[in-house]
Amino acid sequence: MPRTSSTRAPGGAVTLQQVATAAGVSLATASRVLHGSGGRRVAEALAERVTTAAAELRYVAHAPAQSLARSRSTVVGVLVHDIADPYFAAIAAGAMDVAREHDLMVLVANTFRDPGLERDYLARLRAQRARAVLLAGSAFVGEPFAEEVAAFTESGGRVAAIGAHGAGIDTVEPDQYGGGRLVAEHLVGLGHREIGVVTGPAGLATVAQRLAGFTSVVTGPALVHADFTREGGRAATHELLRDHPGLTAIFALNDLMAAGALAALRELGRPVPEQISVAGFDDLPVATDLTPALTTVRLELADIGARAMRLLLDDEPGGRLVPAPAELVVRDSTGRASTLH
Amino acid sequence: MPRTSSTRAPGGAVTLQQVATAAGVSLATASRVLHGSGGRRVAEALAERVTTAAAELRYVAHAPAQSLARSRSTVVGVLVHDIADPYFAAIAAGAMDVAREHDLMVLVANTFRDPGLERDYLARLRAQRARAVLLAGSAFVGEPFAEEVAAFTESGGRVAAIGAHGAGIDTVEPDQYGGGRLVAEHLVGLGHREIGVVTGPAGLATVAQRLAGFTSVVTGPALVHADFTREGGRAATHELLRDHPGLTAIFALNDLMAAGALAALRELGRPVPEQISVAGFDDLPVATDLTPALTTVRLELADIGARAMRLLLDDEPGGRLVPAPAELVVRDSTGRASTLH
DNA sequence: TCGCAGGCGGAAAGCGCTTTCCACCCCCGC
DNA sequence: GCGGGGGTGGAAAGCGCTTTCCGCCTGCGA
Incomplete structure (x- = not known):
């Protein structure tokens, strides 16, 4: 015994x-x-x-008993659109690192961009009396969601966001606009005039900002919507080139879609960058392994996640805005515009 | 007001x-x-x-109060080596999906393969009275860890693992051995005789099994250790070819390292697969985007995570072993052994 | 008309912990 | 030698919820 x-x-x-x-x-x-x-x-x-x-x-x-007695818990929440997306995985990893330093556990909620799920998870995080929640994506919009956020803060929790600045909410703001602009300047500098953009889901602030930065330099580019996935990017690229065969460059609003774009161009037998250039956004690890290696905008995602978590956990008053820089990384997928079109 | x-x-x-x-x-x-x-x-x-x-x-x-009164909580834990690694991210996503169906929240713990952290997190999951915990990796070994697992189950929690079968623990066992064997048979079938293997961290059951499957067909391959990362794979490949210049094929024990291997071979000016073939393991999404597209072993990671979570949440007696198949996916990175060496 | 059973709301006792408040002891100073 | 004060341990009152048990009320049958 x-x-x-x-x-x-x-x-x-x-x-x-x-x-x-x-x-x-x-x-x-x-x-x-x-x-x-x-x-x-x-x-x-x-x-x-x-x-x-x-x-x-x-x-x-017994942690629940402790939470009850102390009326403060040791868990924080992280709301992501999809943890299997390397973009969010990197942010979450950075955030979790900081949480560990503070002896906190991290509750991860995968929302799949479903507004109902987002609200639901937030309510459940409130139920857990999570000390704080990190909104690691910018699709969290709309009145009902804002109400849920208010309820969360009112019941004593902190909220921080990445990329979407709400009143009283600490925010880490990656320079999406500046990144889009950098890509535009880069492509224009290479002589490109006919540029197509593969955008992401409508309504995502990230999408709007990246695009706004781009169009601040290049007006009226050809646009096609996709869903921020590789397959979406591939399909969108086919569509884009069908409708606009004269394009000399494509800007995909994230690297996953850029990978799809490269695949599509391979299928079409269009050499990159000799005949057409491609640029992405995020600088995911995959960017270097694509062929040709992808020109893209680097965001320090883990660092962004870490900084957002720090905002959540210090005891300063909320409403701060921490900018995170975007940096152009030029690789082999962009080159001078071909003169023959 | x-x-x-x-x-x-x-x-x-x-x-x-x-x-x-x-x-x-x-x-x-x-x-x-x-x-x-x-x-x-x-x-x-x-x-x-x-x-x-x-x-x-x-x-x-108030969830903590509820947990206290009912003496059962609504959270489950998932222990991963690194959530930013797409392998674990995919497993976690599958598991989280099932957890949501059961109205449970998921506490994710990033251990970075640090045995101290693994034990610590497990203790804290026990403190949270997590209903169950999924060990999504096979490095969890050693007496102290086993004791922690025992303490967890004794205090009423369930434990399931992916790939490491412990007594009384439900396990989803991907066919690592079979996958390694498939790669070996494939390469041998293509005429390769001089094959190098880029292995992973020593002590990982995953590594041992994949390698065992491989060596059941190809005896005494050249071996070099790496750390399951792209950079590790790259460095290891350089080392491997320095010491064994006559290799006609390389088997990297995961896709991340295979990506590194391809990069190294590019640096060395060795065309793949004409002069040397490369195979990976896992079939991460990146595999199709590598150049050449990677021959690898597919594991249905999200499904594996989902099944493991189901094992945790049904009320059957523990100790089950659910096999998960491994399937060879032949792409362009492997070809017939070059006759000139 | 009275008795009894069934149905349903409420009081209260925990669940395991924190924290206030009280009581005790010892030591010091006068 | 005695009173008081500082320090330290213990009793007990919650924290917000669940759940058992109790008792009331209603409705039915005789």
Whole structure:
């Protein structure tokens, strides 16, 4: 018979009371020793008896009970559109790193850009009394969602966002506009005049900003919508070239779609960059492995995630706006506009 | 002044008691209406008053309090080595999908293969009284970790793993061995005899199994260790070819390293597959976008994650082993062994 | 008309922890 | 030698919810 059977509660977990009893002290003393916030000290000898007993019993505090008693939990939420998208995975990783430094656990919610799910998850994060929530995407819009956010902050939680600036919400704002502009200037500098843009889901602030930056330089580019996925980018590129065969460059609003664009151009037998140039956005790891290596805009995604999490966890007043730079990374997928068209 | 200021508790959140009062019923009745497990019914009229009041006050139950009272929580944990690695991201996404169907929230812990962190996170998941935890990687080994797992199950949580079969633990076992074997047979069938293998971190069961499958066909291949990253694969490939210039094929034990291998070969001016073939493992989305498109072994990662989560959440006795198939996907990076060496 | 059963609302006892407040002990100073 | 004060342990009151048990009320049968 395992030694633990006499010390473990039948239901399973060890309670503080058991530790206290084993150490021969009161519940209060045990609590002070193990979780005391320094306000009150316990004599050396007793403290050691308690810690020893706790270790022997493999005691870990019941976090929900602690949350209840302290009325503050140790979890934070991260809302992402899709954790399998490397863009969000990188942001989440950065955020989780910082959370760990603060001894917090991270609840990740995959919303698939479904507004209903977004609200639902936010409500459930509120139910968990999550200390804070990071909105790692900019599709979170609309009145009902804003109400949910308000309810969250009103019940004492902090909210920060990446890329979408709401009133009173801390925001890390990647320079989407500037990135789009950099691409435009780069392409124009190479002599391109007929440029098509593969945009993302309508309504995404990210899309609007990247596009706005681009059109601040190149007016009236050919546009086609896709869904921020590789396949979407591929299909959109076919469509784009069918309708506008004279294009000499394509700007895909993210790297996933740029990969699709390159695939489509390969299928069409259009050499890149000799006949047509392609640029992306995000500088995902895949960008270097594409052929030709992708010219794109670098966002320090992990860093962005980390900074957003820091905004959530310090105790400064909210409403701050932290800019994150976008940097053009020129690789082999862009070249001088071909003169023969 | 916002209308809510009179109804909201100053501290923030709305409590059930407030809802009950607003509806003019007792706490018990409100609880039965809103969270009743069907065991007991409340008259229609009262129920409606309660739900209305709850909606108006934007009430959401205090999850920690609920966990405490019911002594079961609504969170599950997923332990991954690195969520930014597409392999784990895909598994996590599949798992999270199933969790959502069960109305559970997912706590994701990034361990970076640090044994200390793995144990620590597992203890904290136990502290949260997570209903279950999915070990989405096979590096979780060693006595201390096994003890932590035991403590977790003893305190009433379920544990499932991907790829590492432990006693009493539900496991989804991707056919790593078979996949390695498929690659070997494929390469041998193409006439390759001098094959190098870029392996992963020592001690990973995944690595051992893929390699074992491979060496069951090809004995004594040249080996070099890397760390499952693209850069590691690149460096390892350089090393491999320095020491074994006559290799006609390279098997990288995952796609990330295969991407690095292709980069290295490009740097060396060795055409793939004309002069040397390359195969990977996992069939990450990037595989199709590499040049040449990568021959690899497909694992249905999202499905694997989903199945593992289902194992965790049904109430069957543990210790099951669910195999997941591995399938060879032949693309352009492998070809007949060059006769000139 | 009275009795009883069935149905349904409410009081209250926890769930495991924190934290306030009280009581005790010891030591010091006068 | 006695009173008081500082320090430290313990009792107990919650935190917000679930759930058992109790008791009331209604309606039906005799």
